[in-house]
Amino acid sequence: MADQSDITDTIEQDDTEIRTGLDRAIAGSTRVLAWAIFVAFLITVIEVFARYAFNSPTFWAHETTSFLIAAIFLIGGPVALARDKHIRVRMFYDSVNRRRRRILDIVNSLIALMFFAGLAYASWIMVGKSWFNPSGALHLEGTGTSWNPPTPALLKLMVLLCVVTMFTQTVFHLISAIRRDPSDKTASAGGK
Template identity: 40%
Template sequence: MSVKQNEVPADEQPRNLLDAAIIKLGNWLSLLFIFTVFISFYEVVMRYIFNSPTIWVHETASFIGGSLFVIGGLYAFASNKHVRVVLIYDIVSKRTRRYLNLVHHIFGITFSSLMAYGAYTLAESAWFSPVGELRLNTSGSAWNPPFPALLKAVIFISFCILTIQFLLHLISEIKALLEHSNV
């Protein structure tokens, strides 16, 4: 069976609206990698040709790359391209795979919700002073952007979304098992 160039394999199709939105947003956000390449090229030209380095490129590129790396986890799960131990998974029946998916999703919900809680505590301390005033942590460099606080917020939001993704996938697996047991 051949796959057309623009055709997505069935096992990589989004399973719900959240997955579809993540894939669509991820495709658009991936263009930021091109922006990162351009600003990095700009930095090289300014530094080595004009002897006038920038103070903003490295931190901006690091923030964009870090954010996209975190969001990439959501994208991989939404498109079913996440890491999986296939030694056992590929040799069992479809029904057994569904049970393995149930276990995977239960552990995933537990892990991602605990990580979301941990990310929340880090984001809260990066966004608010001990007395509760809004105060974004900054990098401490000459430019001093609030990228550390923003990245912690991206991580927190991403783990919240991942928890929801796992929950939706778990519900989908349970429904599929119930439908097949009623047949």
């Protein structure tokens, strides 16, 4: 079983692949955001205990845990991009020299920017519809249950924020790839 120092060493090794200050801040935030998983677990334990020990189920537990887990899932995109752990076809990427890797990084960043721009536009529309009613008054979209928390509106805003964050990260990565000297042996993507 891994002890605390093994886990810390693994985290620190992962952090060596971080390329920008924004990436460092995002990767560092995971130490705090990971507690949301524990909170979701704790809420689930409370719900099970209330339901089976006191025959008094809660009406908020399921929606709260769903919101927390969905939020954690959304934050995974910027975190994966910050740690350079996103999907890459390694078979092609690892088989080319550093100069071609630089070209692949530039092309990948340009394609990602187009994708994130489109996704940001779609997210902006979703946020507008979930935050405002047709007359333009602020009215957060709820779940439609008896509790009716505004979690759908909040999650749609989180989608927009995460996409804008990933767009910004990709701009910084593109600038870094353009500036990178292809002959520098330490400058390959992610330190690999």
